[in-house]
Amino acid sequence: MLQSFYTAFTGLTADKDWLSVISDNIANVNTVGYKAERAVFEDLLARSLVTFKNGAPVNKEIGGGTFISTTVKDFSQGTFMNTNNSLDLALDGEGFFMVKDEAGITYYTRNGQFRLDANGDLINMQGMKVQGWELDENGNMVGAVDSINVPMSIEPKETTSVSFEEPTNLDSRAQVVTGTFDPADATTYNYVNSITVYDSLGNSHDLSFYFRKVGSNQWEVYVYLDGSSITNSTLQFDSNGNLTSGSPITVNATLTNGANNLSITVDMSRVKQVASDFIFYAQQDGNSKGDIMSIAVSEDGVIKATYTNGEVKDIARLAIATFRDKEILVRKGSWLYMPNVQTFTPIIMPGGVISKIRSGVLEMSNVDIANEFINLITAQRSYQANARIITTDDQILQETMNIKR
Incomplete structure (x- = not known):
């Protein structure tokens, strides 16, 4: 008798957790680059007995309820929103932007809201530095992946x-x-x-x-x-x-x-x-002194700076990371992800290889409000049903107690 109380209680607990997942999705419907979470339910087995009748096995299995064993991220493409800001970037396809904090820890994000700070470093809204490759005079990538810095001015160069x-x-x-x-x-x-x-x-x-x-x-x-x-x-x-x-x-x-x-x-x-x-x-090959006037980003992630002396220079190329098992990336809040201990090392490549980079747009949350409302109704009804089971169990237990009278 008491087992059914605990079985229904697991349903209440699972539904409560599911409501938390749903409410988190709905709350982040306007969060740039947010990826919806999906709750995965798993059944509990209280006891199992195998007997034989006429030589054939017969199973007697009593379930112990359910629980949410994991949540899975939905990394499907979100819709684009025009901003007309050249440093608002969106990935059209797979991958993540790479940003690094002051401690040197690298995070991964789909949020491409970037800007230049006073030193010319390309940063996100939390001040983390965006990662990429420096380009030489011929537009070739040089060195390792590092923070991107856009010179705010270029010095005079003598014509030779x-x-x-x-x-x-x-x-x-x-x-x-x-x-x-x-x-x-x-x-x-x-x-x-x-x-x-x-x-x-x-x-x-x-x-x-x-x-x-x-x-x-x-x-x-x-x-x-x-x-x-x-x-x-x-x-x-x-x-x-x-x-x-x-x-x-x-x-x-x-x-x-x-x-x-x-x-x-x-x-x-x-x-x-x-x-x-x-x-x-x-x-x-010469130029006068020039101050930065505007910045543009091409589909292949090349950051181009235009200066007041008419020079247009290719400064850097954005680095894009992808994972073979991105669904188990760990959310760190503020649009950021990190790999867990079992996640494969990311594959890092230049922008434009596995996804095009759209400038002047942002990728919005991929939360489907209509689907979340349906889930919300389902979770509510499930919670009510489990609560009704507990009420019914209480009434049966009360009747059992009344037998003594």
């Missing part, structure tokens, strides 16, 4: 090279120019164009190139810096329009503004001479 790139072209149909070259007389040259270069203090200078055709497949180029003549060279092309001589050109200029003297190598090896319009396209 100028490179003419395709589709730079000198029109082979141009007329041969005779007479003495004079930059002030446009009839003494065919084309002119300039590129801005920088000294060691970040001052800008105009590096001008005057082109004049002096013979079949032959051109002269005169180089001026801020209107002063520096050097000249003769460019020779073959019958296919490819440059055969005259490159590179060395530009040496003495400055009087306190900066280092300029020494620039001009590579013109990619210049063509075919029957097409004149095209001037050159790049240089």
Whole structure:
């Protein structure tokens, strides 16, 4: 008789725990990156007896009730909410962002609400530093996974090279120019164009190139810096329009503004001479001082910073971690997860490999309110039914006690 009391009590306890899980899910319906928990019920066996009748086994099993043995996380994708903040990030697919606290402990999260602190460190809302790889000048990942720092400014860089790139072209149909070259007389040259270069203090200078055709497949180029003549060279092309001589050109200029003297190598090896319009396209490797203006994050997790001097630099690439058994990650609160002692080591890879990174959006909670309300009703009815069993047991026990009378 008393066993049924305890059996019903286990049902009450399990339903109470289930209500706690449901209420936690509903409470976190607006929590960014929250993943719903699902309660797993397990039955209890009070006693089991096997007998035989006519040589066949007969089981007599009396259950002892139920309990919630575990909770399972639902890692299905949540819906996206637009924020128009470039550092609000969402993972479209598998994986977790990695953040590290001051003690050096790494946590994993689906909440991509990030910002820059005063030092340029990329952090989450708790001040933990977001992890990723630093990128070199060529956009290659260097070193190990570490905290991401975005320089708030970039220092001046002296121009040391100028490179003419395709589709730079000198029109082979141009007329041969005779007479003495004079930059002030446009009839003494065919084309002119300039590129801005920088000294060691970040001052800008105009590096001008005057082109004049002096013979079949032959051109002269005169180089001026801020209107002063520096050097000249003769460019020779073959019958296919490819440059055969005259490159590179060395530009040496003495400055009087306190900066280092300029020494620039001009590579013109990619210049063509075919029957097409004149095209001037050159790049240089210097820049003036620049302060950060904006930040963007690409789908593959590359963080790009734009500076006031027009430079756009690839700073870092976000690291994304995934687990073979992510369902048993341990919740630590504040959107954070940690692996338990039996969780496999995370697989860490750059953004964009297993999931795309969406900038300007956040992944919302994946809690289904309608489903939780159905669970809520079911849990309530189950609790009432178990309570009714206890009431019924009490009445039966009372009748048993009355037999004595």
